[in-house]
Structures are given as C-alpha cells and as structure tokens.
Amino acid sequence: MSADSGEASALQGTTRPHVLLSVAMSVDGYIDDASAERLRLSDAADFDRVDQVRADSDAILIGAETLRRDNPRLLVDSADRRAARIAAGKPEFPLKITVTASGELDPALRFWHHGGDKLVYTTDAGAKRLADSLSGLAEVVSLGTELDFGVLLDDLGRRGIARLMVEGGTRIHTAFLAADLADELHLAVAPLLVGDPAAPRFLDAASFPGAPHRRMTLADVAKIGDIAVLRYLPKPADQDIRFMQRAIELARLCPPSETAFSVGAVIVADGVEIATGYSRETDAKVHAEESALDKLDANDPRLARATIYTTLEPCSQRGTATRLPCTDRILRAGIPRVVLAWREPTTFVTNCVGVEKLRQHGVEVVELAELAAAAMAMNRHLDLT
Ligand SMILES: [Zn+2]
Structure with missing residues (x-):
C-alpha cells in the first residue's frame, strides 16, 4: 500500500x-x-x-x-x-x-x-x-x-x-x-x-x-x-477497526524499550476475543503475537477460524535464535486471517517480509491504513526515520 x-x-x-x-x-x-x-x-x-x-x-x-x-x-x-x-x-x-x-x-x-x-x-x-x-x-x-x-x-x-x-x-x-x-x-x-x-x-x-x-x-x-x-x-469493517483499536490500547501497556517496538495483538474467533498480548508482556523479548498465542492451546479448534489483529506487521526474522518469528508462529497455529495497522519499517530489520510470507501461504492479510498513525503513535519514544 x-x-x-x-x-x-x-x-x-x-x-x-x-x-x-x-x-x-x-x-x-x-x-x-x-x-x-x-x-x-x-x-x-x-x-x-x-x-x-x-x-x-x-x-x-x-x-x-x-x-x-x-x-x-x-x-x-x-x-x-x-x-x-x-x-x-x-x-x-x-x-x-x-x-x-x-x-x-x-x-x-x-x-x-x-x-x-x-x-x-x-x-x-x-x-x-x-x-x-x-x-x-x-x-x-x-x-x-x-x-x-x-x-x-x-x-x-x-x-x-x-x-x-x-x-x-x-x-x-x-x-x-x-x-x-x-x-x-x-x-x-x-x-x-x-x-x-x-x-x-x-x-x-x-x-x-x-x-x-x-x-x-x-x-x-x-x-x-x-x-x-x-x-x-x-458494519463488518467496524469489527476490524474495533479489535485493532483494542490492540492499539494493549500496545500502550508495553514496557518501554529503545531497541524494540511497542505492539499489541488480539486473537478473535467467532466475533469474540480469545487471547491478547503485547510486547515484553511476559519477558523482555516476547513479541505481542507470540504472547497472545502462548496463552492458547496449540490444538485449540478456534484457531482455524480466528483472526489475529496486530498493530505491527508480524516479524519474519528474529534476533533471538531460539524463538520462531511471529509469521511462522501464525502459520503453525493455522490462523487464516491477519489484520495489521502498520508495516514494519526498517528501523530494526532491513527487510521484513511477514505480509508477503503470510500471503504466500494463503493467509488473508488486511491492512488498516486508517489506523496506522494511531498504531505508530505508541512508538513515539523511538526515532522512526
Ligand atoms: Zn514478532
């Protein structure tokens, strides 16, 4: 976009x-x-x-x-x-x-x-x-x-x-x-x-x-x-807006970091929130999507019809070698739909291909450009040039 x-x-x-x-x-x-x-x-x-x-x-x-x-x-x-x-x-x-x-x-x-x-x-x-x-x-x-x-x-x-x-x-x-x-x-x-x-x-x-x-x-x-x-x-679109606004509010809870973004994530199935997460919620390295997914059983049948809302594009590579990138976590969970507000800029990684990879695997990816600025505003403490 x-x-x-x-x-x-x-x-x-x-x-x-x-x-x-x-x-x-x-x-x-x-x-x-x-x-x-x-x-x-x-x-x-x-x-x-x-x-x-x-x-x-x-x-x-x-x-x-x-x-x-x-x-x-x-x-x-x-x-x-x-x-x-x-x-x-x-x-x-x-x-x-x-x-x-x-x-x-x-x-x-x-x-x-x-x-x-x-x-x-x-x-x-x-x-x-x-x-x-x-x-x-x-x-x-x-x-x-x-x-x-x-x-x-x-x-x-x-x-x-x-x-x-x-x-x-x-x-x-x-x-x-x-x-x-x-x-x-x-x-x-x-x-x-x-x-x-x-x-x-x-x-x-x-x-x-x-x-x-x-x-x-x-x-x-x-x-x-x-x-x-x-x-x-x-309006159905309003459901996406509403859950993204919820994800943005979760991003507000992130402990600040000079070296990572503040991101919020919400997993929704059948119109209802089933898990939430935000950056650094459970440990200093955990990502928002990861934190939300960690709260669900890997075999939870609702994942197959779920949408994950994340304020930032899911990562496709990680500095922490022992952890899977969020893109891979989402694919492994079998979540068919991802809604994001903001594509990952080149602040910390040179080329995030999360959206491309998800689409290649048949995941529907929706970008809510109208909420990008609000999602970015949760990162005012970072130099986003
Ligand atoms: Zn991630």
Whole structure:
C-alpha cells in the first residue's frame, strides 16, 4: 500500500462523522403506539443515558415526520453536561438537524425555538418552500433533487461534525441502515408490547446490505432498570477497526524499550476475543503475537477460524535464535486471517517480509491504513526515520 492511498483513506475516515442510531422500542419492535399521546418507552434513568449520548455528540438528527409527530425540543437537559461541553470548547448544545424531502415544516415547532444552531437538509423543491418560513430560525441546505444521506454526511464532515446521533424515526433509521451508513446502534428495549399495526416500527422493510446473513457485532449489553440497552456495531469493517483499536490500547501497556517496538495483538474467533498480548508482556523479548498465542492451546479448534489483529506487521526474522518469528508462529497455529495497522519499517530489520510470507501461504492479510498513525503513535519514544 502506498503512502498516498493510506493518506487518502485516512482523510476519508475523518471526512464523514461517526453515525450513532439511537432508538427505544417495545419488545415487539414498535417505537410508539398509534395514539396522539407519545408512548413512554423509557424511564428517567434511560432518558438520562440518552441525554449523555446527546451531550457526547456534535449533532443530533431527527426526521421531519418525528418532528411533526412528537414536537420535541431535542436538547441536552443536564446543566452539568452543557457546562462540560462549554468547558471543552464546544457549543452549549449540539447542532440540531432535521431532514425533509417535502419541506413541510411548521415554523412554530418547538425544535426551532430551543437550543443552539439548527440545520435542515432538504431537496431543491423543499428548499424553495422553506426559504422564507424558516428564515432566521435555521440554515436550509438542499441535497439536490432527492435526499442522499451520503451527501448529507459529507456536508456534515466539512462542517467539522465528528459524531452524529440519529434519533429516528422509522424512515430515517431505515435509510441510514439500508445505505450502510450507521456505525453504531443503541437499541433500548422496553419490556412491553404494543401490537397495533397502525403504530410505527423501528424499521421498515428494506434491502439491508448482507441481510439476512450479515451479523452485527454486539458490543455491549446494559440493564437500566427494566430496560435492556443493546449496543451494536452494524458494519463488518467496524469489527476490524474495533479489535485493532483494542490492540492499539494493549500496545500502550508495553514496557518501554529503545531497541524494540511497542505492539499489541488480539486473537478473535467467532466475533469474540480469545487471547491478547503485547510486547515484553511476559519477558523482555516476547513479541505481542507470540504472547497472545502462548496463552492458547496449540490444538485449540478456534484457531482455524480466528483472526489475529496486530498493530505491527508480524516479524519474519528474529534476533533471538531460539524463538520462531511471529509469521511462522501464525502459520503453525493455522490462523487464516491477519489484520495489521502498520508495516514494519526498517528501523530494526532491513527487510521484513511477514505480509508477503503470510500471503504466500494463503493467509488473508488486511491492512488498516486508517489506523496506522494511531498504531505508530505508541512508538513515539523511538526515532522512526
Ligand atoms: Zn514478532
């Protein structure tokens, strides 16, 4: 991989914000009932959790249908959280965004009259309709003849929005998931049934990428009162990113050395971490991959379907003659997939051929160039010229 493409993908990674979908639903998948009164799915403790997620976001988006239906103010309620945002140099409130194709939005809605800046994404036709009615209340941006959520995210990226929270409704959540644009999903399940065919559901039917076989990563499960909060990572690529970030955190634990890199490694099977290691974890010479592999039985059947995440390319030669290079250890273990963030530079060895050798033996090697800089940063103490 050339330095240029690495830079390009790193740039792409920072352009669009991280997209978090947040929803509360009944056990049977409804987000409200069909009555005029809003159905309370969450309790105070769960609203407080949502308030924290809002405070952690740069922008909050809801669809026009939800805006018309619920007439929310969409604020960060906690004064402490707002003060913390200001102390961190952020605006008191996240940017509030709504999306409408038609431009049918009442300027009397509470959304326009509370909190900080407001932004409306719409179509050319919608923009015409809203130009006068929302003048002074919100910025109106047309995405063209129709709504394109990828273009919307590009625009938010250019505005410096790094974290976007999407609070529905049905059409908006469906659109983000169908376009594979959601990075994280917070699903709060309330222990009740709605059972009304006229009530809105979390999602419409759609052709979701990889459905029905693609599995999300279940990143976390929390119990808040009688509500289950499930945190999913919908995109498969995010699993690689997440485990590599874990490996980078492990590299932070390495005892410093002037003569060797600080590397972290995680072995994952069936979506679950089965062993971890880092440089010099168990003795002064041990490598991260070696340390992780040493914790598993050589005959562990999970190795045959495992991925090893390592922040640095596995070594193909070693100064310690009695120990196998990590490339050979990985091949011997029968691990079919290696994900790395950073190719070994020529600091300590003239020519590492770990990636080439693994590929020659049929191992799939994935390089996460977007995390190379973060992996390298664990080696700031070394002169990497
Ligand atoms: Zn090694």
